[in-house]
Amino acid sequence: xxxxxxxxxxxxxxxxxxxxxxxxxxxxxxxxxxxxxxxxxxxxxxxxxxxxxxxxxxxxxxxxxxxxxxxxxxxxxxxxxxxxxxxxxxxxxxxxxxxxxxxxxxxxxxxxx
Numbered sequence: 535x536x537x538x539x540x541x542x543x544x545x546x547x548x549x550x551x552x553x554x555x556x557x558x559x560x561x562x563x564x565x566x567x568x569x570x571x572x573x574x575x576x577x578x579x580x581x582x583x584x585x586x587x588x589x590x591x592x593x594x595x596x597x598x599x600x601x602x603x604x605x606x607x608x609x610x611x612x613x614x615x616x617x618x619x620x621x622x623x624x625x626x627x628x629x630x631x632x633x634x635x636x637x638x639x640x641x642x643x644x645x646x647x
Contacts, residue, residue, distance in 0.1 A: 608615075
């Protein structure tokens with residue numbers, strides 16, 4: 535995990551090194567990178583959390599808009615939906631009849647699969 539800022543190991547870090555880090559020099563030195571990440575971890579996490587929160591808020595807004603539109607559409611589709619469900623019942627009955635006749639046919643014709 536991350537070191538808590540203000541730990542003894544960090545206190546021993548030479549000031550020269552931290553000055554280099556602030557200037558963004560010695561990027562290739564992994565150790566310095568690590569020190570940088572532990573030092574900035576406190577503020578960095580908050581920044582990331584805020585970004586994530588902003589992203590979640592955006593997503594939430596989008597979802598709410600979609601939901602709103604769906605509600606509008608649903609009210610418009612209300613009548614259509616009733617017609618559709620009635621149609622579905624008819625279609626289901628017809629399919630049921632068709633399937634039963636088909637299965638009877640298949641019994642009569644074993645070569646049909």
